[in-house]
Amino acid sequence: SAVISQKPSRDICQRGTSLTIQCQVDSQVTMMFWYRQQPGQSLTLIATANQGSEATYESGFVIDKFPISRPNLTFSTLTVSNMSPEDSSIYLCSVSPSGRVFETQYFGPGTRLLVL
Amino acid sequence: LAKTTQPISMDSYEGQEVNITCSHNNIATNDYITWYQQFPSQGPRFIIQGYKTKVTNEVASLFIPADRKSSTLSLPRVSLSDTAVYYCLVGGPSGAGSYQLTFGKGTKLSVIP
Numbered sequence: 001s002a003v004i005s006q007k008p009s010r011d012i013c014q015r016g017t018s019l020t021i022q023c024q025v026d027s028q029v030t031m032m033f034w035y036r037q038q039p040g041q042s043l044t045l046i047a048t049a050n051q052g053s054e055a056t057y058e059s060g061f062v063i064d065k066f067p068i069s070r071p072n073l074t075f076s077t078l079t080v081s082n083m084s085p086e087d088s089s090i091y092l093c094s095v096s097p098s099g100r101v102f103e104t105q106y107f108g109p110g111t112r113l114l115v116l
Numbered sequence: 117l118a119k120t121t122q123p124i125s126m127d128s129y130e131g132q133e134v135n136i137t138c139s140h141n142n143i144a145t146n147d148y149i150t151w152y153q154q155f156p157s158q159g160p161r162f163i164i165q166g167y168k169t170k171v172t173n174e175v176a177s178l179f180i181p182a183d184r185k186s187s188t189l190s191l192p193r194v195s196l197s198d199t200a201v202y203y204c205l206v207g208g209p210s211g212a213g214s215y216q217l218t219f220g221k222g223t224k225l226s227v228i229p
Contacts, residue, residue, distance in 0.1 A: 004159075042203060042219045043160070056214075092159050102148050102207035102217050107159030 002027055002095050004108035012114045013083055020079045021111045023093035028073035030099045034066070037090040037110070046091075048101065049076045083115045120204050120220035127226045134191045136223050138204030141185045144216070146208035149180060149187045154201045154222070163202075164189065191225075199227045 003026040013019050023032060034046040047057045047068055055068040069077045080087050090112050094105040121139040128134045140149070148167055152160035164171055166178040166187070177190040191198060201224050207217025 042221045044219070045217065094159070100209070100215065102150070102205075102209070102215055104150070104162050104165060105152075105160075106162070109157070109159050112157075 002029065002097065002106040004093060004095065004106060006091075006093060006108040006111050008111060009109065010112040010114075012116060015084050015115055017083055018079055018081045019083065019113060020077050021091050021093075021113075023076045023078070023108055025074045025095050029095040029097065030073070031096065031101070032070065032076045033094045033096070033101055033105070034068065034076075034078045035092045035094065035107075037092060039089070043092065045101070046078070080113065083113075085115045088113055088115045120206050120218050122202075122204055122220040122223045124221070125224040125226070127228060128194055129228050130195055131193050134194050134198075134225060136189045136191075136202055136204075136225070137186055138189070138206075138220055139186045140204070140206045140218075143184050143206055144208060144210070146210070147184075147206050147216075148208050149178065149184075150205040150207075151176070151178065151187075151189045152203045152205060154203065160203060194225075194227050196227050196229060198225060200225060 005024045007022045032049045035043045037043045045058050046061045047055045049055045049068045049070040051070045067079045090110040092110045094107040096105045150165040151163040154160040164176045164178045171178045179188040201222040203222045204220035210216045
């Protein structure tokens with residue numbers, strides 16, 4: 001298993017600003033994943049962050065809006081840029097020890113973002 | 117991309133067995149079926165995963181028929197602490213190192229004393 005922490009746990013931001021969310025894992029993992037969960041909705045995969053290479057984004061998500069860093073095997077950041085109220089969501093990171101997102105994933109507690 | 121359909125909500129009394137079914141008619145050959153549990157203000161927690169037939173672990177069973185177009189999560193003797201949202205995830209490799217996955221919209225299970 002893996003223990004994942006996220007910072008901040010929640011934030012309220014003004015539109016037009018940016019927020020960087022941090023994800024820390026207690027063990028080294030090759031791939032980390034970032035999700036968005038809008039209020040009362042299911043999870044949508046934003047991107048996959050592989051250490052040492054550019055993140056891979058899912059359809060509908062672009063690097064300019066959600067830049068991701070992966071400086072080492074235990075840490076990643078997701079930035080939500082130029083925020084609008086539509087970006088209000090829970091943002092979660094996860095890891096899969098096998099490195100494959102469709103196998104067992106361990107999720108962080110999430111970052112609750114409200115954009116005014 | 118596999119589309120998944122789950123009931124929006126279910127109620128059950130404590131001590132009963134609960135079965136939650138997920139439909140995934142266009143599941144791909146390489147797709148796995150995974151179920152997650154999510155409590156309020158927490159990230160999802162892995163429950164069980166399968167590919168076909170039946171899988172059982174210490175907390176649940178997963179039944180997958182031969183055509184794999186649906187799957188049923190079975191929770192034996194639920195307690196109040198099982199009140200949560202349960203998500204079905206269908207996904208697998210789609211070639212060239214990429215993959216596809218779809219989370220269902222979730223089933224809110226309420227366990228009644």
